[in-house]
Amino acid sequence: MIARPNRRPQMKGDALVRFENVGLRYGLGPEVLKDLSFGIEPHSFQFLTGPSGAGKTSLLKLLFLSLRATRGIVTVFDHDTSRLSKDELSVLRRRIGIVFQDFRLLDHLTTYENVALPLRVLGKEEASYRSEVIDLLEWVGLGERIDAYPPILSGGEKQRAAIARAVIVRPEMLLADEPTGNVDPPLAKRLLRLFVELNRTGTAVLIATHDLSLLDQVEARQLVIREGSLTVTDPHHAEAGGW
Ligand SMILES: Nc1ncnc2c1ncn2[C@@H]1O[C@H](COP(=O)(O)OP(=O)(O)OP(=O)(O)O)[C@@H](O)[C@H]1O
Structure with a gap:
């Protein structure tokens, strides 16, 4: 197992991102994300997992401010994003790094x-x-x-x-979409180590992945989406869920 990522104790309320009862639907379709309530703390490290089609990419888009929630409150760097213009969102977005699945x-x-x-x-x-x-x-x-x-x-x-x-x-927060999707297991481990190192320098990291073997390599919080609903497990805190 790769040495643990940052474990700085956190105070409730100083989250970089806070979701409160957030829902998302595309157009007139069904809700693909339902009642998501969670936070991302400064310096934290977490995985986002779930079956194909569960809503991981949609959640990443909300976190990267490239989509707006259709209900609930998304607060990013202390700003209620529903009140921000497109230009103001792009200024906030500069504080977020993203690694796309297809590199771009x-x-x-x-x-x-x-x-x-x-x-x-x-x-x-x-x-x-x-x-x-x-x-x-x-x-x-x-x-x-x-x-x-x-x-x-x-x-x-x-x-x-x-x-x-x-x-x-x-960036204060780094989002990565399947960052080990195209590489062999030794390189996947090396990339994961890079993310852990980066986290040690202070950046909050969220890695969306299908690769369950990654989860065994770092003891970190897990956000699991199933059919649009989120469950949070955190090995660093006794109780699961919430902030
Ligand atoms: N632009 C869109 N318009 C309509 N529906 C969409 C759109 N993008 C995603 N969806 C639907 O939203 C749901 C969640 O999709 P999403 O891509 O977020 O899942 P995912 O967990 O990232 O899947 P995968 O792991 O296969 O990439 C799916 O039912 C999908 O069909």
Whole structure:
């Protein structure tokens, strides 16, 4: 088992994200998420699991503020998101990192340029971040692939580039959708270790996965969705559920 992630004790109420009786439906369809109430604490580490079609991706979209809940209250960084404009949501979104299942790297940019892109978008000068980007690429084991373009990277290398791009802006919370979906078990373990290391530096981490073997490797909170309803188990607290 990989050494435990951050276990800083938390006070109720200082959550990065709080869901209260949240529901989601697409258009006029049935509710795909029902009455979700939970929080994500600063510095915490959790897995999100559940059968295919249960609602994991939909929940990630709510957490990344790319979808709005159809009922209930979603509070992110102390803001009631239902009251925010699209522009205000995108400002909050900058504090959240995301690793997409399909990586979403830009093929015409090198690995270095892909990872540096969020800093360029923020208007930073290259001189101010170049060494930081290179250090991060070395940390994720891509020091030799800095000038390579995504089409020639392996699945695991793309995955690590996507993780580096998500964390270069030092997000307060990192969301990852099936981050080990395309890699073999030894690399999956290495990637998981990267997430645990990142969590130790202070970032809250949520990993959505089908890979039950990951859950045995880190003793962490588990958010389990079944048919749109959520159950929370937390090995660090006696009682399950809630915040
Ligand atoms: N854009 C959409 N429009 C209508 N229904 C959708 C849409 N996206 C997802 N759904 C439905 O919402 C439910 C939950 O889907 P979601 O993709 O969140 O599940 P999931 O747990 O991520 O599944 P998987 O593990 O297979 O990726 C499913 O019934 C799905 O058909």
